[in-house]
Amino acid sequence: MHISVTRDLKKSKSARAALYIFIVLLLVVIIAPFFIKDPGAFSKTIFSAPSIAHLLGTNDLGQDIFSRLIYGLRTSIFVSISAGLIATSLSVIVGVISGFTGGIVDEIIMRIIDAMLIIPSLVILILISAFIRPNLISLIILIALFRWQGGARIIRGQTIALKQKIHIYSARTFGAKKLYILIRHIIPDLGNIIMASFLQNARSAVFLEAGMAFIGISSLSSISLGTIMHNALEFYYLPVWLWWLLPSGIMLSLVLVSFTLLSNLIEKVVDPRLDDA
Amino acid sequence: MLKIKNFSASYGSKKVLRNLNLEIKKSEIIAIVGESGTGKTTLAMSIMGLLTEQFDNTEQSGSILFNGIDICSSTHEELRQIRWKKISMVFQNIDNILNPTISVDKQLNEILNGKKNNSKTNEMLEMVGFPPNRAGSYPHQLSMGEKQKILVAMAYISEPELVLLDEPTSSLDYDTKINLIRVIKKLSPGRTAVLLTHDLDTVKKLSEKVIVLYGGRILESGPTKKIFSNPRHPYTRGLVRSYPSMDRTKDLQGIRGKSEFIDKGCPFWPRCTQAINLCRIYMPPLKKYGDTMLACHRGGIIPLLNVENISKSYNSLEVLKSIYLSIYEGETVTLLGKSGSGKTTLAKIIMGLVKPDGGHIYLENNKIEKWDFGFYKKAQMIFQEVESAVSHRLNVINAVMEPMLIHRNADRRLIEEKAKKVLSEVELPTDNNFLKLYPHHLSGGELQRVVIARALILSPGLLIADEPTSSLDASIQAKIIKMLNRIQEERGLGMLFITHNLGVARKVSDRIIKLEDGIITEARLK
Numbered sequence: 061m062h063i064s065v066t067r068d069l070k071k072s073k074s075a076r077a078a079l080y081i082f083i084v085l086l087l088v089v090i091i092a093p094f095f096i097k098d099p100g101a102f103s104k105t106i107f108s109a110p111s112i113a114h115l116l117g118t119n120d121l122g123q124d125i126f127s128r129l130i131y132g133l134r135t136s137i138f139v140s141i142s143a144g145l146i147a148t149s150l151s152v153i154v155g156v157i158s159g160f161t162g163g164i165v166d167e168i169i170m171r172i173i174d175a176m177l178i179i180p181s182l183v184i185l186i187l188i189s190a191f192i193r194p195n196l197i198s199l200i201i202l203i204a205l206f207r208w209q210g211g212a213r214i215i216r217g218q219t220i221a222l223k224q225k226i227h228i229y230s231a232r233t234f235g236a237k238k239l240y241i242l243i244r245h246i247i248p249d250l251g252n253i254i255m256a257s258f259l260q261n262a263r264s265a266v267f268l269e270a271g272m273a274f275i276g277i278s279s280l281s282s283i284s285l286g287t288i289m290h291n292a293l294e295f296y297y298l299p300v301w302l303w304w305l306l307p308s309g310i311m312l313s314l315v316l317v318s319f320t321l322l323s324n325l326i327e328k329v330v331d332p333r334l335d336d337a
Numbered sequence: 338m339l340k341i342k343n344f345s346a347s348y349g350s351k352k353v354l355r356n357l358n359l360e361i362k363k364s365e366i367i368a369i370v371g372e373s374g375t376g377k378t379t380l381a382m383s384i385m386g387l388l389t390e391q392f393d394n395t396e397q398s399g400s401i402l403f404n405g406i407d408i409c410s411s412t413h414e415e416l417r418q419i420r421w422k423k424i425s426m427v428f429q430n431i432d433n434i435l436n437p438t439i440s441v442d443k444q445l446n447e448i449l450n451g452k453k454n455n456s457k458t459n460e461m462l463e464m465v466g467f468p469p470n471r472a473g474s475y476p477h478q479l480s481m482g483e484k485q486k487i488l489v490a491m492a493y494i495s496e497p498e499l500v501l502l503d504e505p506t507s508s509l510d511y512d513t514k515i516n517l518i519r520v521i522k523k524l525s526p527g528r529t530a531v532l533l534t535h536d537l538d539t540v541k542k543l544s545e546k547v548i549v550l551y552g553g554r555i556l557e558s559g560p561t562k563k564i565f566s567n568p569r570h571p572y573t574r575g576l577v578r579s580y581p582s583m584d585r586t587k588d589l590q591g592i593r594g595k596s597e598f599i600d601k602g603c604p605f606w607p608r609c610t611q612a613i614n615l616c617r618i619y620m621p622p623l624k625k626y627g628d629t630m631l632a633c634h635r636g637g638i639i640p641l642l643n644v645e646n647i648s649k650s651y652n653s654l655e656v657l658k659s660i661y662l663s664i665y666e667g668e669t670v671t672l673l674g675k676s677g678s679g680k681t682t683l684a685k686i687i688m689g690l691v692k693p694d695g696g697h698i699y700l701e702n703n704k705i706e707k708w709d710f711g712f713y714k715k716a717q718m719i720f721q722e723v724e725s726a727v728s729h730r731l732n733v734i735n736a737v738m739e740p741m742l743i744h745r746n747a748d749r750r751l752i753e754e755k756a757k758k759v760l761s762e763v764e765l766p767t768d769n770n771f772l773k774l775y776p777h778h779l780s781g782g783e784l785q786r787v788v789i790a791r792a793l794i795l796s797p798g799l800l801i802a803d804e805p806t807s808s809l810d811a812s813i814q815a816k817i818i819k820m821l822n823r824i825q826e827e828r829g830l831g832m833l834f835i836t837h838n839l840g841v842a843r844k845v846s847d848r849i850i851k852l853e854d855g856i857i858t859e860a861r862l863k
Contacts, residue, residue: 144622226720227728233688233718233814235710248730 065252068329078321080315085088089134096127099283100282107300116303119291125304132285132309139200139269140315144262146204151211152250152255156242157218158212170216173209183204189277199272203265213255218253224247252330259323266315285312338529339384339499340364344399344409345553346379346388347849348554349736353379353599354553358623361411368544368561369530372596377533378429378552381501384408384424386416393718403499416795418726419792421448425492430534431484431508433598435476436766441487442472448495457494465520469824480512487521490736499529506539518542521838541565544845549573552596552604554620557637559629567639569629570831571667572605578847580771586843587669588819590826603634611635638665639701641799641831642716647686649679649857656692658683658855660696664799668830669822671842673860680835682719683852684801685696687833700799710744716799717792719785721835723808726788727776734772782813789817793824801833804842 088161103122110117115126158169188194194202198311222228223246231241247254272278273286285308292305341359345352353376360365369377382388384556394610401408401726403424408416428434436444445458459469476484483726485505492500501543502521507512518539521530521826523577532544541561547569548558557570568574575592578585594608606616615634623632631637634729643716648655656679674680685691687698688707698705706778720726727736737756741747747755757767765771776784777784785805792800818841824830834845842849851860 118853226722226725229685229690229725230718230720230788231739231743232690233713234743234791234795236743240743245728249728 064294065255065326065329068325072325074321074326075325078318078325082318082322084135084317085311085314087129089137089165092130096130097124099123099127106296107298110303116211116307118301119300119304120295124231125288125307128208128283128286129307130309131314132288132308134197134281136269137317138198138265139203140266140319141204142264143200143265143269144237144258145208146200146266147207147218147261148211148258150204150208151215151261152247152254152278154208156219156246156250159216160223160238160242160246162220166216173212176206176209177213180270184202184274186272186277189272193277193279195279197336199269200265203268204261207261207264211261214257215250215253217317218250219246232296252326254293256323256326256330259319263316263323264320265318267310270312281314338404339531340402341384341534342400344383344397345468346376346383346397348392352378352553352597352600354383355604355620357553357555359548359555361499363529364527365546366525366530366544367546367548368531368540368547369550370534370536370537370540371550372535372576372592374596375550377550378503379553380550381426381533383498385420385424385523385720386411406806421495421497423497424499424501425495425621426502427485427488427492427498427505429503429507431481431488434488435484437476440473440475441479443471444487445494448491457515461490461494463522464493473762482509482517485513485517485662486507486520489517489524493528496596497680498529498792502530502532502534504534505711505782506537507531507534507536514539514541516633533764535576537565537576538582549576552598554604555630555635555660556605556624557629557631558623562857563612568628569631570605570633571611571638573639574667575608575800581628587675587846588822590822590846593827598672610827611639617663627775638667640665640685640699641701642833643699643702644683644687645685645697645699647698648694649682649691650694655855657686657693659803660852660855660857662833662850662857664784664833666831667825669825669832669834669846670849671836671846671849672857673837673839673842673849674835675837678852679855680852681803682802684718684833684835687801688716698830712798714795715797716801717795717797719792719805720802721787721804721807723781723785724776727784727791729776732773732775733765733779733787736776736787740791754801756790756794759794760787762817762824763787763790765790783818785809785813785817786820789821792851796828799831801835803835804837805834807836807838814841821845 069079071224083287103118105118105121106120108114108118112125116129117125119125119128154169158166185202186200187198192198228241228245231245269278269284270286274290276290278286280282288308289305292301292308339361341357344354344357346354357380365812369380371377379388380390383397388397395738397409399409403419406415406419406611408419435441442458445461447455451458456678458472462472464540467483467486467490479487485719485726489505499695505521509517522541532540534540544561547561547564548560549556549572551572553740557568557573565572565577568577571802572592578590579590579592592608593610596695597607598604598623599607601619602617603612603620606612609616613634621634622630623630626637640663647657649657660683672680672683681689686693690713700712707710732755734756737760738752741752741755759768765783765786789805806817809817821832825832834842837844849860851858
């Protein structure tokens with residue numbers, strides 16, 4: 061078994077496209093804020109159609125929709141990556157400890173995970189958010205706290221499979237300590253699964269963040285694609301949806317599509333049987 | 338009858354015999370064995386009192402008492418009374434001993450003080466199986482075997498009390514040798530004989546007691562049977578192993594290095610695979626162990642591994658009931674058994690990978706409580722599944738360096754050098770292209786060698802090899818087995834070789850044991 065993600069990436073057109081989309085989006089949210097208008101600034105023209113001054117027109121408060129869109133995209137990507145990272149780190153730490161230690165520790169951790177998986181996380185998330193009105197950071201932490209369990213289960217299973225591998229036994233017979241085996245053998249071997257789990261978590265974080273903003277329970281201070289759509293829908297009787305609702309919907313889809321296609325590729329890498337080529 | 342006390346002899350500055358102490362009783366046949374150049378002939382010459390007379394620049398000290406007379410301090414005349422009358426000798430280099438201008442019967446009569454005694458001469462010749470009607474022949478008319486017979490006849494004709502036989506059979510063919518051994522046996526009752534030889538076959542057939550001589554010192558002595566079946570000194574074992582006997586199936590193994598005369602310490606230490614610092618400093622005294630005597634600081638070949646009363650069950654399945662097993666330094670023990678008989682489980686228990694239900698493991702006589710680096714430096718294992726024994730993310734050089742990197746006990750550059758050395762020891766290339774290859778680039782044989790190199794880089798004393806050749810084709814298997822034998826000779830590895838292949842077992846092992854129904858039995862394969 062010798063896995064090379066880059067080789068598979070080169071072979072798959074859809075994954076390559078997804079990667080390009082993601083890179084472009086990432087560059088946009090990094091570079092664009094230096095050039096665009098302040099998304100919070102008000103102007104006297106409200107509901108204006110796209111023009112040179114306002115590329116996607118203005119909203120009900122006279123704010124530039126284009127800059128809000130870019131900032132919203134930035135929020136989405138920031139939330140996805142950070143919530144993905146936190147959730148995946150939790151998955152890896154808990155999953156690896158559980159799988160590698162085994163015995164009673166494993167038993168206890170797995171029961172906690174089972175319990176957390178049974179709770180309808182979306183409902184709880186909405187309830188908590190409605191109460192505490194989280195800011196961006198607490199939202200990220202909240203999302204991460206409800207997303208790591210699935211990944212942890214998978215990583216635990218893989219860890220148990222990996223620790224029976226002969227090269228792990230060999231490392232043990234060279235006198236390697238547990239930490240060495242974890243850091244040098246098990247975690248690198250889990251690389252693709254960790255990657256897949258990260259992409260899954262990132263994708264659902266984008267979706268959750270936008271969704272919660274859309275139903276209006278996220279922080280009012282942050283600009284989110286969900287908020288933009290929520291606001292746009294309030295004026296459904298005006299013909300503004302074309303430059304207000306649609307672009308935000310497209311942006312959200314692009315982020316989701318790129319994460320989905322990339323995670324499809326990783327799944328194929330991890331399980332070559334999915335590869336029908 | 339013959340007592341040698343603190344006897345030393347030297348040629349110039351080269352000390353050949355050192356503080357030799359030896360006692361030979363009447364009617365005993367003892368053998369003194371050792372490689373060429375260990376001082377056997379010098380000892381025989383000294384007993385004959387010929388050493389200082391025949392060679393210049395020789396010195397001797399101590400005493401050789403023959404029936405109370407000290408040969409070392411005897412005068413020429415006194416020695417003349419003893420030589421050939423009381424002590425006779427069969428010399429080693431047959432061709433130079435007989436006078437080519439005198440017929441053999443005359444040479445025999447010469448020993449009887451020139452008195453013509455045809456009946457005695459003929460009787461003797463008949464005894465050694467030489468036709469008396471050819472007694473008038475000259476040495477050049479005789480074959481090698483016939484000359485040897487004449488030499489034996491010359492040694493025994495004067496009915497001496499002590500006969501020294503210096504390599505009496507080394508240049509003879511098998512039939513002639515057997516004949517001669519029979520003759521010597523027939524002539525021996527009532528006489529003492531000292532056989533000096535490197536021919537272990539003759540020793541086994543003739544002598545009751547063996548003394549192993551190396552570097553002018555006695556390393557081991559005891560009853561012949563015991564010395565051959567269970568040698569305790571690494572040198573004795575080396576001798577037995579390198580001698581091609583009919584019932585030995587394992588490939589011949591030599592003794593590493595070459596014999597030298599060492600001034601300090603045990604003479605064998607440069608070649609010994611279990612030498613410790615003490616061995617370089619002073620010579621171990623000859624100590625009594627039961628009916629054998631042994632000179633070794635480590636008490637002879639050390640037991641590397643002892644497994645005591647190990648048991649293991651998986652749920653209700655009792656795999657190992659009560660396992661007892663020991664492996665000595667430099668020895669290959671093959672563990673035979675069917676698939677599923679618990680061979681690998683036992684190996685994993687020894688390596689601390691599986692916890693046994695009961696019993697103990699001892700390494701070099703220390704009970705193992707914790708399997709830590711100290712243990713793994715001395716014991717290593719080669720796993721059965723070669724293909725997955727090396728992580729797919731490690732290339733050759735990193736894979737071989739891994740065991741040492743785990744402990745960061747040396748500079749990376751030094752570790753890399755050591756890794757290359759081990760790789761060449763397992764007969765793999767060490768160029769950069771090869772070092773950068775990944776396991777899936779390698780053939781089965783190459784990967785197996787990489788795995789063996791990984792196990793050897795920590796210089797373990799014990800190697801557990803679990804079916805190391807079962808996935809290889811016969812020609813590569815042969816190479817790997819030869820290599821393992823060579824490495825064993827070099828390093829004195831003790832090996833537990835696990836296999837289900839009887840042919841392989843016969844070629845690699847000193848001992849074969851069988852695991853059946855959860856217990857180990859000694860297996861004899863013929």
